[in-house]
Amino acid sequence: MKTVLTGVVIAAFAIVPWPAGMGEPLAHAADGDVRKGKAIYEKHCVLCHGPQGRGDGPVGKTINPPAADFASAASKKKPDAELLATIEKGRPPTAMVGWKGQLSDAEMQDVLAYVKSLRQ
Incomplete structure (x- = not known):
């Protein structure tokens, strides 16, 4: 009976879309280790993006286009998949x-997790 019930629950979640405006599921956010x-x-990354991810590293200020500012509104709108790509x-x-x-x-997942922490 437990297997049947579990299968029903899984099937229910499989067909329910993730609610719009809720960001990505937590599994994506928790894939990387912020400390690492x-x-x-x-x-x-710090030479271009700067210590706080504002695109103000010593190299980031001199390149065209400038390095991304992870705290910007445009950056905050980007989904994890786009940032990882x-x-x-x-x-x-x-x-x-x-x-x-x-x-x-x-390691790329870890960097993604850290970059996302800079969005605060």
């Missing part, structure tokens, strides 16, 4: 390089 992401960010593939033809192949999938 901060260390990676400080090693690879930018981390993985970069943003040609801008100075934002892709990190796939240089960082593991887990």
